[in-house]
Amino acid sequence: MSRSRWLPNQHGAWAMLAVPFLAGTFLGHPGLAHLPLLAAWLLGYLAVHHGQQWLRLTRVSRNPKAPRRHVRPALTFGAGALACGLPLAAPRPWLLLAAACAVPFVAVNSLYAYRNRERALWNGLAAVVPACAVLPVALRLGGGSWASGVAPALACLLYFAGTVPYVKTMIRERNSRAYYRGSVAYHALALALVPLLSPWLAIPFALYLTRAVVLPGRGLRVGVVGAVEVVGSVVLLGVVVGVF
Structure with a gap:
């Protein structure tokens, strides 16, 4: 199986996975424990991606081999995620609770995949929540408090949620005035809200509104x-x- 079939071509997803995790890591005390957490995080994403593609193709493809090609990557990445995550969680059972909190959002994404509506606006927004929620998890692993992770996680959530309608106005919905107006309105609202988290956030969010x-x-x-x-x-x- 080619590399392109194992690794999804979703560059925006990689940024959304990496930035909150790195922010949480560096806001706390980076340590060796963050390496297996990062591996479990990325491998878990890949396993879920292939599982959802199997769901989607099982319903929409007339070729029985199409969904089958996602089985081996899903099992391989899933086993890797468990191998990295379970030893880390054994002395830290709160990690299992954190992982369980992501399940409802993964379920929403899986339902959209089954319906072959992965590009839906609400599907993208549902994916943003657990991606940003990993920030306080990484921060807590590094000795920080849950409370100190709330504001930076919300800042990430406000940014990455905005990328969902914005990117649509650039590609799939580039001719939609409704999407354009909605994207601009969202970014204006985000700019008004972020000073409540930190006045310095107004600078990048003004740039995001401009773009x-x-x-x-x-x-x-x-x-x-x-x-x-x-x-x-x-x-x-x-x-x-x-x-x-």
Whole structure:
């Protein structure tokens, strides 16, 4: 099986997985325990991805081999996630509770996958929540408190939730005025809210609002859209680690 069939071509998802985790790690005290947690986190995502693709293709594909090609990656990545995560969780049972909190959101994403509606707005928003909730988990593993992780996790949530409608205005819904207006309204609201978390967050969120207003309709290539979001994610990481 080729590498492209094992690793999903979802660059935005990787940023969403990495930034909150790294923010939580560096806001606490980075240690060796973060390495198996990161491995379990990424391998778990890959296992869920392939499991959801199996669900989707089982329903929509007429080729019985299509869903079958996701079985081995799902089992392999799932076993890897358990091998990395269970030894870490044995002396820290709160990690299992944290993982259980993600189950309802994974269930929502799985339902959308089964219905072949993975690009739906609410499906994307549901995926953002557990991705950002890993921040306080990584922070707690590094000796920080749950409470100290709330504000930075909310900052990540406000940013990554905004990328869902914004990216749609750049690609799949680039001709939709409703999506454009909704994206701009969301980013304006986020800009009004983030000073409650930290006044410094107004700087990057003003930039995010500007790009939501200015860039749609300019015919930017997908690669350029992705590069802009990578920069936005890195800026968010730097600001979150710097101010909290």
